[in-house]
Amino acid sequence: MKNWNLLFRRTHLYLGMLLLPWMLIYSLSTFIFNHRGLFEDESGQPPKMIPLWERTCVVELPAGGGEALREMARRVMADHGISGPFGVQRQGTRLTINVQNFRQPLRLTYDAGQHQLRAEQREFAWPEVIVRLHQRTGYGQEGLLSKVWAFFVDLFCVTTLVWIGTGLYLWWKLPVTRGWGFAALGGGLLTILILLGTL
Amino acid sequence: MNLTPSKLIRRTHMYLALFVTPWMIVYALSGLVLNHGQFIRGFYGEKFGQFEKVEERDYPGTFSADADSRLIARQILEHLNLTGSFNVQRGANAAKVIINRNAPFGAYRITYLRPENRLLIEKQPLIAPTFLNRLHFRHGYEQPFLSAKSWGFIVDLVIVAMVFWVVSGIWMWWEIKPARAWGAACALLGFGIFGVMLATI
Numbered sequence: 001m002k003n004w005n006l007l008f009r010r011t012h013l014y015l016g017m018l019l020l021p022w023m024l025i026y027s028l029s030t031f032i033f034n035h036r037g038l039f040e041d042e043s044g045q046p047p048k049m050i051p052l053w054e055r056t057c058v059v060e061l062p063a064g065g066g067e068a069l070r071e072m073a074r075r076v077m078a079d080h081g082i083s084g085p086f087g088v089q090r091q092g093t094r095l096t097i098n099v100q101n102f103r104q105p106l107r108l109t110y111d112a113g114q115h116q117l118r119a120e121q122r123e124f125a126w127p128e129v130i131v132r133l134h135q136r137t138g139y140g141q142e143g144l145l146s147k148v149w150a151f152f153v154d155l156f157c158v159t160t161l162v163w164i165g166t167g168l169y170l171w172w173k174l175p176v177t178r179g180w181g182f183a184a185l186g187g188g189l190l191t192i193l194i195l196l197g198t199l
Numbered sequence: 200m201n202l203t204p205s206k207l208i209r210r211t212h213m214y215l216a217l218f219v220t221p222w223m224i225v226y227a228l229s230g231l232v233l234n235h236g237q238f239i240r241g242f243y244g245e246k247f248g249q250f251e252k253v254e255e256r257d258y259p260g261t262f263s264a265d266a267d268s269r270l271i272a273r274q275i276l277e278h279l280n281l282t283g284s285f286n287v288q289r290g291a292n293a294a295k296v297i298i299n300r301n302a303p304f305g306a307y308r309i310t311y312l313r314p315e316n317r318l319l320i321e322k323q324p325l326i327a328p329t330f331l332n333r334l335h336f337r338h339g340y341e342q343p344f345l346s347a348k349s350w351g352f353i354v355d356l357v358i359v360a361m362v363f364w365v366v367s368g369i370w371m372w373w374e375i376k377p378a379r380a381w382g383a384a385c386a387l388l389g390f391g392i393f394g395v396m397l398a399t400i
Contacts (some may be wrong), residue, residue, distance in 0.1 A: 001223065006341075006376075010378065010381075012289045013368070013371070013372055013375070013378060013382060014378075014381060014382060014385045015366070015385075016364070016368045016372075017372060017382045017385035017386040017389065018384075018386070018388060018389040019389055020365060020368075020369075020386055020389055020390070021390055021393035023361055023364065023365050023392070024361075024362075024365060026361065027357075027358045027361035027362050027365075030338070030354060030357065030358050030361075031282055031355075031358050033258075033338045033339070033354075034339055034340075034351060034354045034355055034358070035339075036339065069206060078355070081328045084400060085400065095205055101400065102396070102400065103397070103398075111328040112399070118291050129397075133397070136237070137230075137233045137234045138233075138234055138235070138236055138237065139234075139235075139237075140237055143394055143400065145399055148392070148396065149396050150234055152392070152393075152396075153230060153234045154231065154234055156230065157226075157227045157228070157230035157231045157234065158227070160223055160224075160226065160227035160230075160232075161224070161227050163211055163216075163223075164216075164220055164223060164224065164227075167213065167216050167217075168217075170213075171213055171217065177210065177213065177214075180210075180214060181213070181214065181217050184214045184217035184218040185217040185218070185220060187218055188217065188218040188219060188220055188221050189220075189221055189223075191353065192221040192222065192225075192353075193222075193302075193351075194346075195346050195349060195353070196303045196304070198283075198345075198346040199283060199284060199303050199337070199344075199346045199347060199350060
């Protein structure tokens with residue numbers, strides 16, 4: 001049916017155009033993961049943290065962890081004009097807040113014994129930015145844009161399945177390509193099965 | 200057959216996609232698992248990702264004090280018929296050597312208690328999300344096994360395919376004149392949203 005064919009072609013194409021940046025980011029970042037050694041210096045350490053400031057700060061560490069700890073981190077960030085998705089961890093009297101940012105994440109370290117809050121920012125490096133774009137997932141963080149990002153991750157995953165479905169349909173509609181198409185598809189399936197059995 | 204550049208690009212786009220279809224399914228499904236990690240963890244409960252004890256047994260071998268931790272791990276895995284990709288968590292001289300054997304159908308954790316010469320063997324139960332994630336995270340050429348290096352090569356092939364789909368997709372879009380306006384609108388929207396998020400979060 002011509003209309004189905006056109007609908008599938010256009011869906012395949014327009015979703016591809018919409019998600020071009022994500023396709024590029026996921027391919028580049030996967031290259032970095034697969035060839036990590038090319039992007040690491042001799043120490044194997046990530047780019048260094050640049051000290052920003054150190055301030056006196058007096059806050060009570062909560063007794064428990066979980067949401068109480070997050071609430072406290074949220075308050076510390078707000079008091080110093082910092083916002084964004086974050087993670088927090090506590091080690092004794094030391095609190096570390098990692099504020100996510102694709103370009104230059106921030107690390108806040110609070111020493112409850114000394115009442116000192118230190119802010120550091122990760123040095124900018126393109127490979128790290130690309131990796132962070134790949135690794136950011138989930139709806140757990142506050143902020144509309146964080147949720148929009150998670151929605152696009154979902155959209156990319158679902159679209160990949162749509163590309164496969166519509167791609168298979170469009171391939172089937174080209175009878176002259178069926179032989180080589182079966183060979184390619186069968187070759188891929190056979191390869192992954194062999195690898196799964198031997199890895 | 201008259202193979203014009205346009206047809207060659209279209210065919211390469213399609214055959215590459217057909218070959219890497221199984222990997223793209225794995226990456227798409229595991230991407231959904233990672234993006235909904237909290238829900239998945241909640242669905243499977245506390246046992247999600249936990250290792251369960253398989254057995255504890257004596258290990259008959261001994262190692263010299265200077266034995267390399269990977270050599271120890273490799274020998275223990277051979278002894279257990281679990282040869283394949285692995286990593287080691289502790290140094291060779293530690294009292295405990297923890298070997299993680301990352302097999303697709305179940306990850307094993309083997310703890311070698313050196314003073315007692317005993318092995319604790321644990322396995323992560325096979326469930327779809329962890330299976331998919333293990334495949335998602337598998338990459339690189341570091342492991343000295345042909346199958347692991349072949350997987351690394353396929354990951355490179357997927358990268359080449361993705362870049363080729365982008366380039367050939369733009370080519371094909373430009374060839375379809377009625378689709379130019381909507382295609383450009385979609386691309387602008389995509390780059391616009393992506394740019395805003397890259398600049399702000």
